[in-house]
Amino acid sequence: MKVYVSEKANRELLSYLRSEGHETILVSEMGNVSEPVSCHPDIYYCILGGGIYEGDPSFLSPKYPGDVLYNAAEVGKYFICSKYTCEGLREKASALGLTPVTVPQGYVKCNLAVLDESHVITEDKGIAKALSKLPDVQCLLIKPRQVMLPGFDYGFIGGACGRVGDKMIFNGDLKAHSNYDEIDAFCRECGLDPTYFDTYPLTDIGSILAVN
Numbered sequence: 001m002k003v004y005v006s007e008k009a010n011r012e013l014l015s016y017l018r019s020e021g022h023e024t025i026l027v028s029e030m031g032n033v034s035e036p037v038s039c040h041p042d043i044y045y046c047i048l049g050g051g052i053y054e055g056d057p058s059f060l061s062p063k064y065p066g067d068v069l070y071n072a073a074e075v076g077k078y079f080i081c082s083k084y085t086c087e088g089l090r091e092k093a094s095a096l097g098l099t100p101v102t103v104p105q106g107y108v109k110c111n112l113a114v115l116d117e118s119h120v121i122t123e124d125k126g127i128a129k130a131l132s133k134l135p136d137v138q139c140l141l142i143k144p145r146q147v148m149l150p151g152f153d154y155g156f157i158g159g160a161c162g163r164v165g166d167k168m169i170f171n172g173d174l175k176a177h178s179n180y181d182e183i184d185a186f187c188r189e190c191g192l193d194p195t196y197f198d199t200y201p202l203t204d205i206g207s208i209l210a211v212n
Contacts, residue, residue, distance in 0.1 A: 001022050001023070001164060001165060001210045001211065001212055002022070002023045002025055002210065002211050002212070003017050003022045003023065003024050003025065003162075003164055003208060003209070003210045004025045004027055004041040004045055004052065004208075004209040004210075004211075005017070005024055005025070005026065005027065005041060005205065005208050005209075006026070006027050006039040006040055006041065006205040006206050007026040007027060007028045007039050008039050008205065009171060009205045010171060010172070010197065010200055010203070010205075012197050012199060012200070013169070013171050013197060013208075016169075016195075016197075017164070017169075020164075020165075022164065022210070027039050027040070027041045027044065027045075027206070030044060030057040031057060032057055032058065032060040032061055032062065033057075033060050033061070033062055033066075033067045034062045034063075034067065034151070035151060036149060036150060036151030036152055037067065037206060039205075039206065040110075040159065040204075040205065040206020040207070041206045041207055041208075041209045042070075042071055042109040042110055042158075042159060042206045042207040042209065043060070043067055043068075043070065043071065043206060044057055044060075044070060045070065045209055046070050046071075046072050046073070046074075046089060046109065047073075047074060047209055047211060048074050048079075048089075048092055048093060048096060048098075049074070049092075049096045050211060050212060051211055052209065052211055053070070053089055053092055055069060055070035055086065055088075055089065059086065064106060065082075065084040065106045068082060068084050068085075068106040068107055068108070069084060069085065069086040069089070070085075070086060070089055071085075071106065071107055071108050071109050071110060072085050072089060072093075072108045072109060073108055073109045073112045073114055073158075074093070074098060074114070075112075075114055075117065075118075075120055075131075075137060076117035076118055076136065076137065077097070077098060077099055077117075077136075078098060078099050078100075078101045078134065078137070079093035079094075079098035079099065079100045079101065080101050080103060080108055080112060080127070080130075080131075081093070081100055081101070081102055081103070081108060082102060082103060082104070082105065082106045082108055083102060084106050085108075101130060101131070101134065102130075103124075103126055103127045103130045103131075104126040104127075104130075105124045105126050105127050107156065107159075108127070109158055109159070109207055110155070110156040110158050110159040110204065110206070110207070111123060111124040111127055111156045111157070111158050111159075112124075112127060112158040113157050113158045113161050113162075113168075114158075114163065115163060115168060115186070115187060115190045115192060116163070116190050116192075118136055118137050118138060119137075119138050119140075119186065119189070119190050120137065120138075120139050120140070121139070121140045121142060121157055121158075121183060121186065122139060122140075122141060122142070122157065122158065123141070123142055123143065123144035123145075123156060123157055124144075124156075125141065127139070128141040140179075140182060140183070140186045142157065142177070142179040142182065142183065143178055143179055144156075146176075146177050146178060146179075146202065147159070147160045147202050147203065147204050148172075148201045148202065148203045148204065149203065149204040150203075155203065155204025156204055158207060159204035159205060159206050159207050160172065160202050160203055160204045160205065161207070161208060162207050162208025162209055162210055163192065163210065164208065164210040165210070166191065166192060166193060167192060167193045167194075167195045168187045168190075168192040168193070168194050168195065169195045169196070169208055170194065170195065170196040170197075170202060171196075171197070171202065171203050171204075171205050171208065172196065172197055172200050172201050172202035172203045173196060173197065173198045173199075173200065173201060173202055174194060174196035174202055175196065175198060176198075176201070176202065177202060
């Protein structure tokens with residue numbers, strides 16, 4: 001698989017991905033956004049229809065919401081987005097037949113770990129409330145502020161992980177999370193092997209985005 005990941009990701013994660021035979025595409029700073037998220041894949045890219053939508057970084061700006069134009073997620077037949085999501089991305093989702101679901105959180109993908117077409121994890125109550133109205137989506141709401149993001153007080157679970165094949169890979173020590181047992185069980189319910197690295201803290205790196 002092709003895996004888009006921050007060039008600042010921990011070397012242990014990168015070594016693991018390569019050892020599994022995946023092609024790692026390192027995302028580097030493209031300018032126009034603040035330094036802490038400047039290498040985050042979910043700032044510049046969005047997985048749609050099994051492929052990658054690549055946003056134009058020249059339209060981004062450092063201050064929120066200027067950095068969330070492409071920060072959205074596909075969950076089954078739904079396109080989870082915010083009022084700030086760019087028109088081009090909305091049009092692409094519409095062309096794929098996805099139903100838009102607007103949530104109050106601008107950092108949509110940062111706050112959303114997508115396990116499969118009907119299972120997601122989030123710390124954001126606004127996202128959880130919006131998705132609770134969808135009968136075919138199960139959302140696990142976990143406690144916030146347990147993910148690191150250097151430069152900010154904390155990061156988000158969606159930005160600290162990503163599905164790669166039959167594994168849900170977490171960047172750091174998932175077992176240290178107070179909701180570890182629930183997250184582990186939720187992943188296994190989806191037939192996914194939760195993979196993590198206990199040698200460093202669970203850290204937001206702008207998602208691990210994998211496509212075939």
